[in-house]
Each structure stands twice: as structure tokens, then as C-alpha cells.
Amino acid sequence: MTQTSQRHGGPIRLTASSTTGLRPAKAGEITGGLWADRRRINREVSIPGGWNRLHQAGNFHNLELAAGRSTGDYVNDLPFLDSDVYKWLEAVGWAFADPALSSALADRLRQQLGETERLLRDAQQPDGYLDSHFQVRFPGERFVQLQWGHELYCAGHLIQAAVALHRTTGDLDLLEVARRVADLVVDTFGTEPGKVDGVCGHPEIETALVELYRETGAESYLERARYFVDRRGHGLLGEGRFGRHYWQDHVPVRDAPSVEGHAVRQLYLLAGVADVYMETGDASLLHPLERLWAEMVTSKTYLTGGIGAHHSDEAFGDPYELPNERSYCETCAAIASIMFSWRMLMITGESKYADLMERTLYNGFLAGLSLDGQRYIYANPLQVREGHMARGTDGDYQRVEWFHCACCPPNVMRTLASLQHYVLLSSEARAVLHQYMAGRYAASVAGGEVWMEVTTDYPWDDTVTIRITRAPAGRWELALRVPHWAQQPTLSVNGTAVDSGPTDGWWVVGREWNDGDEVVLVLPLEPRFTVADQRLDAARGAVAVEYGPLVYCLEAVDNPGHRLDDLTVDTAVAPEVVSVDGPLGGVAIIRTAGRVRPRAGASWWPYRPAGEPAGDEPGESVPLTGVPYYTWGNREPGAMRIWVPTA
Numbered sequence: 001m002t003q004t005s006q007r008h009g010g011p012i013r014l015t016a017s018s019t020t021g022l023r024p025a026k027a028g029e030i031t032g033g034l035w036a037d038r039r040r041i042n043r044e045v046s047i048p049g050g051w052n053r054l055h056q057a058g059n060f061h062n063l064e065l066a067a068g069r070s071t072g073d074y075v076n077d078l079p080f081l082d083s084d085v086y087k088w089l090e091a092v093g094w095a096f097a098d099p100a101l102s103s104a105l106a107d108r109l110r111q112q113l114g115e116t117e118r119l120l121r122d123a124q125q126p127d128g129y130l131d132s133h134f135q136v137r138f139p140g141e142r143f144v145q146l147q148w149g150h151e152l153y154c155a156g157h158l159i160q161a162a163v164a165l166h167r168t169t170g171d172l173d174l175l176e177v178a179r180r181v182a183d184l185v186v187d188t189f190g191t192e193p194g195k196v197d198g199v200c201g202h203p204e205i206e207t208a209l210v211e212l213y214r215e216t217g218a219e220s221y222l223e224r225a226r227y228f229v230d231r232r233g234h235g236l237l238g239e240g241r242f243g244r245h246y247w248q249d250h251v252p253v254r255d256a257p258s259v260e261g262h263a264v265r266q267l268y269l270l271a272g273v274a275d276v277y278m279e280t281g282d283a284s285l286l287h288p289l290e291r292l293w294a295e296m297v298t299s300k301t302y303l304t305g306g307i308g309a310h311h312s313d314e315a316f317g318d319p320y321e322l323p324n325e326r327s328y329c330e331t332c333a334a335i336a337s338i339m340f341s342w343r344m345l346m347i348t349g350e351s352k353y354a355d356l357m358e359r360t361l362y363n364g365f366l367a368g369l370s371l372d373g374q375r376y377i378y379a380n381p382l383q384v385r386e387g388h389m390a391r392g393t394d395g396d397y398q399r400v401e402w403f404h405c406a407c408c409p410p411n412v413m414r415t416l417a418s419l420q421h422y423v424l425l426s427s428e429a430r431a432v433l434h435q436y437m438a439g440r441y442a443a444s445v446a447g448g449e450v451w452m453e454v455t456t457d458y459p460w461d462d463t464v465t466i467r468i469t470r471a472p473a474g475r476w477e478l479a480l481r482v483p484h485w486a487q488q489p490t491l492s493v494n495g496t497a498v499d500s501g502p503t504d505g506w507w508v509v510g511r512e513w514n515d516g517d518e519v520v521l522v523l524p525l526e527p528r529f530t531v532a533d534q535r536l537d538a539a540r541g542a543v544a545v546e547y548g549p550l551v552y553c554l555e556a557v558d559n560p561g562h563r564l565d566d567l568t569v570d571t572a573v574a575p576e577v578v579s580v581d582g583p584l585g586g587v588a589i590i591r592t593a594g595r596v597r598p599r600a601g602a603s604w605w606p607y608r609p610a611g612e613p614a615g616d617e618p619g620e621s622v623p624l625t626g627v628p629y630y631t632w633g634n635r636e637p638g639a640m641r642i643w644v645p646t647a
């Protein structure tokens with residue numbers, strides 16, 4: 001990436017009048033470290049593999065049926081298979097902006113894109129309608145099965161794919177298809193006589209329509225997004241299988257006291273509400289957004305950043321109901337949380353949103369993809385027990401190549417492919433570096449464009465070096481996030497220590513900068529024990545090990561000879577990093593002191609009278625070996641746990 005203007009823009013491109021404190025960076029390129037490696041695998045393995053998987057799974061077949069090119073039945077009993085194609089297309093769109101994309105792969109993706117666009121144009125009906133499930137299985141029926149039909153959800157993903165491709169390549173073909181769908185949605189829905197007054201059972205259209213407004217300037221899209229936000233919560237969807245909470249139709253978002261129901265639905269909705277707030281300035285939406293984010297984080301978020309405690313309805317549980325071995329933590333919910341927090345960070349400029357983004361990226365999100373980029377996991381547990389019975393369902397705890405309900409894989413692809421946009425933000429006064437990924441980034445401040453080069457091996461190394469490669473004239477501020485876990489960080493500018501210290505999670509340096517100025521931030525990395533709120537029963541009496549932004553886990557393969565549920569950790573001995581190059585590649589391995597817990601009082605069943613001695617054998621000492629949670633499940637199957645009881 002050269003320091004010249006190019007087609008730019010990530011998943012959000014604000015209008016000039018947006019109500020935000022911070023705006024997305026102009027450009028970015030991740031050039032090294034953990035995320036560059038993950039993005040390489042995504043680009044070279046996952047995205048190309050997605051084309052094959054979508055063909056094998058029948059997604060393209062269904063669209064060919066809708067286009068009249070093929071005969072047979074709609075494949076799969078789920079109505080939203082088109083959305084997986086669209087999310088894959090969005091990933092392809094972002095991949096085109098990746099300077100590391102090889103010309104051979106770019107050619108292949110262009111050919112696949114062309115084929116897919118021709119297919120979608122053929123499948124689209126004269127008035128713009130496009131949804132293979134309804135065209136094939138319920139011809140003529142439209143927007144009457146809003147509970148489960150997912151028509152607007154699919155339309156939203158089509159819009160996002162078209163916007164991505166338009167931003168990175170100038171492609172107008174898919175944008176034309178998407179606009180015709182969006183125009184039909186605008187014409188169909190509303191409170192006026194003759195229109196359909198309804199909302200989709202699965203939010204997604206809201207955020208997509210706002211982005212289409214940003215891309216095209218057509219205010220009708222923004223107005224309809226606002227309509228969908230306003231009309232939700234009035235019982236238009238009815239009870240359904242799981243009640244109105246499930247699809248957030250039990251209460252209008254402005255009055256909602258807590259996050260409820262299906263986690264992905266809730267957070268896609270809130271991302272869309274945040275988008276509507278940013279573009280309309282409707283102040284009545286801001287406090288609910290802040291309140292609901294806080295409520296989620298206070299009592300409904302796992303240590304990994306994962307969310308969603310219920311398997312049955314993929315939903316939030318009660319406050320502090322966060323079971324480990326039955327955590328749901330859908331990979332898509334982690335992505336939705338990142339989407340929501342990123343918008344809140346832009347709106348407020350508060351570091352806590354970037355902190356949660358980081359935690360979720362490194363743990364709840366990244367665990368959703370195998371290290372080789374070929375297998376995915378849908379529900380991410382914090383514990384897998386000895387003897388775990390694999391049942392071969394989507395909710396099972398091992399990575400598989402694809403799913404019957406394959407929402408997560410292409411969602412991972414589009415997130416990794418656009419990740420460089422989630423690093424730097426800016427306002428008139430300051431450039432705000434909130435994630436630490438080696439690369440080159442550019443943002444606008446009042447005086448002009450700021451370009452910077454970030455060098456770091458974070459999270460394996462504690463030093464982040466930022467070299468200003470182009471500094472606009474005049475005074476402006478560089479704000480660096482200091483994560484909540486960082487103890488005694490240090491900062492220097494051109495070798496001179498800065499002693500101001502961080503405030504509210506930001507270390508801000510304001511001055512007149514020159515090209516070549518160098519800022520060094522050190523976030524000391526020490527493995528640490530973490531305990532949970534006493535109300536979180538599933539983690540009581542236990543600790544987790546964390547290292548920088550990473551949550552660690554024990555895996556059976558690293559702790560042979562004992563059952564994991566017999567092991568305790570000795571917190572009197574500090575955990576230490578013992579290796580940065582093990583079987584999982586260059587990741588930090590952490591060793592802690594532990595013991596094998598004697599099975600005192602073991603009898604014919606797992607209970608004994610209270611007060612009966614639990615045995616005074618201290619148990620055999622044994623070292624415990626932990627690996628980053630995101631790497632779990634990449635070797636032989638076996639037990640795993642994050643929370644380990646204390647001795």
C-alpha cells in the first residue's frame with residue numbers, strides 16, 4: 001500500500017453529517033504477526049474453500065433453481081441459504097482490497113464473482129425480488145412469513161456484499177442487484193395503507209440499509225432502516241416458538257432494560273440501531289445503546305467475550321447464568337458483539353468498547369476457526385469434559401468443515417477479510433489507535449492525513465512501535481489504548497519518556513508531529529490469574545489464566561496422565577511463560593503449579609454429608625500446561641477447560 005489515495009472504505013463509511021466522536025480510518029494494511037497470518041489463511045484457504053463448500057452444500061443449486069437454470073428441489077430445510085453466498089461474496093469483496101492477494105487468486109475470485117453475479121441477475125425477478133427459498137418453495141408468496149422466512153435478513157447480507165464490492169473494486173453489477181432488492185423493500189414496508197407493516201424475525205436489514213444509504217446517498221434506505229428499528233418491539237412478529245424476547249419484539253429498543261433472546265439477533269439489531277443513531281442523530285437511541293451494552297457486559301459476557309448461554313434458543317441467559325460446558329457462544333454472536341462495540345467506540349470514543357472488541361477478537365471469535373483455516377466451530381464451549389459425547393450436530397464441540405446451518409464460516413471470512421479497518425479511528429483532533437496489529441494505517445485529522453507504521457509482535461511481545469510516516473502540519477493528538485489489564489505501561493516519543501500516563505484507557509500525546517517521529521508503547525505482559533464475580537456460580541472457587549488479551553485453557557493433550565477434572569491450580573505460585581514455539585506454532589505456552597486433587601469422600605455417588613472431612617492429602621504436585629484458548633481443539637480430541645479450581 002503506497003501513501004496515495006486509493007479506493008478505500010471498510011464495513012462502515014460515515015456520511016459527513018454523522019453523529020460520532022470518531023470516524024473510521026482512511027486506509028489500512030495488516031502486514032505481520034498473528035493477524036496477518038490468520039488473514040493469509042483466510043485469503044488462501046478459507047475463502048477459496050468457501051466457493052466449493054457453497055456448491056457442495058446446495059446454496060448455488062438453490063439460486064440456479066430460482067434462475068430457472070436447473071431442476072430439482074430446494075436443498076436444505078433452512079430458508080436462509082442465500083445469505084451464506086452473500087457473506088462469502090462480501091469476504092471476496094474485502095479480499096480484493098488486500099495487497100497480499102495474489103494475481104492468480106484474484107483472477108479466480110473475479111471469475112467466481114462474475115459467475116455469481118450473472119446467476120443472481122438471472123434469479124432476480126422483474127420487480128427486484130430475490131430469495132431462492134421463496135421463489136422455489138413458495139412462488140408468489142412474499143414477506144408473509146416474516147417470523148422465520150429471513151427474506152430481509154438475506155437481503156441485508158446481499159446489500160452488505162454489494163457495498164463491499166463497490167467500495168473495493170467499483171463493481172456496479174452487484175450493487176444494481178442489491179439496490180433493486182432494497183428498493184422493493186422500501187416500497188413494500190411501511191405504515192401507510194397498502195404496505196406491509198412488519199419486521200424481519202432476524203435483524204440485519206437495519207445495519208445494511210444504513211450502509212446502502214451511506215454508499216448511495218439515497219435517504220429512502222435510511223428512512224426504512226429507521227422504520228424497522230421503530231416498529232420492532234410492538235409484537236408484530238407474535239410469540240413464535242420461543243416467545244417475543246427471542247426476536248427482540250417484546251419491547252421497543254428505547255425501553256428495553258436488558259439484552260434478551262437470540263444473541264445474534266439482539267446484537268445485529270443493536271449494531272443497526274447504532275447505525276441509525278449515527279446517521280439520524282436521534283438522541284433517544286443513544287442511552288438505550290449504552291445501557292444495553294453495559295447490561296450485557298456486566299452479567300452476560302463470558303471471559304472469552306463470547307455471549308449466549310442457551311443452546312435451545314441460542315440466547316442470552318439470566319444475569320450471571322454463564323455455564324462453562326454448556327456455553328453457547330456462537331461464533332456469529334462474537335462477530336455481532338464486535339460489530340456493536342465498534343460502532344459504540346466510534347460514537348463515544350470510550351476505550352471500554354475497544355477493550356471488549358480485543359477480548360472478543362482474540363478469544364471468542366478466533367476460536368471459531370481452526371488454525372489451518374479449514375474447519376469451523378459453531379458453539380464455543382469454555383469446558384469440554386472427559387468422555388464428551390460427540391453427537392454430530394451443529395452444536396457439537398468440535399470443528400467441522402461446514403454446517404447444515406453454515407452462518408458462521410462465511411461470517412468469519414468476511415470479518416477477517418476486513419479486519420484492517422478495525423484498528424484505527426480518528427477525529428479532527430486526534431488519531432486513535434485502539435488495536436495493535438502490525439501494519440500501515442492512515443486516518444484524517446483536521447490538518448490532513450496521518451500515516452503511521454505499526455511494528456509489533458503483540459500479543460506475544462509487549463512492545464508496540466508506531467512510526468509517523470506522514471504528519472500533517474499543526475498540533476494533533478495521538479491516542480493509544482491502554483487495555484484494562486495492562487499494569488505499569490510506559491510510553492516514549494523519540495526516545496524520551498512521556499510521564500503523563502493514561503486516562504480512561506487512553507494515553508494521549510498532543511504535539512506538532514514530524515515525519516519519522518517514533519512512539520514506543522510498552523504494555524508489560526505477565527501471565528495472570530483471573531477470578532469471577534461471586535454470583536457467577538460456574539466459575540466460583542476457580543481461576544483462569546490470562547496473558548495480555550489472551551485467555552488460556554488446559555487441554556488434555558498437554559496435561560497427560562491425569563483427568564483435567566482432577567487438577568487444581570496453586571495460585572501461590574505465579575504462572576510463567578515457558579515456550580513461544582510449541583506444537584501450535586509461535587504461541588506462548590504457560591506453565592502453572594498444580595495438584596492432583598484427591599478424591600476424598602468418593603462413594604457410591606458424587607455426594608457426601610456436609611462437614612464430613614474432605615481428606616487431608618494435599619495431592620500430588622503436577623505442573624499444568626496452558627495454551628491460548630483460540631488454539632484449542634486443533635490436535636487430538638480431548639478435554640479442555642478455562643476455569644480451573646484452586647487448590
Ligand SMILES: [Zn+2]
Nearest residue numbers: 330332407408
Ligand atoms: Zn453462526
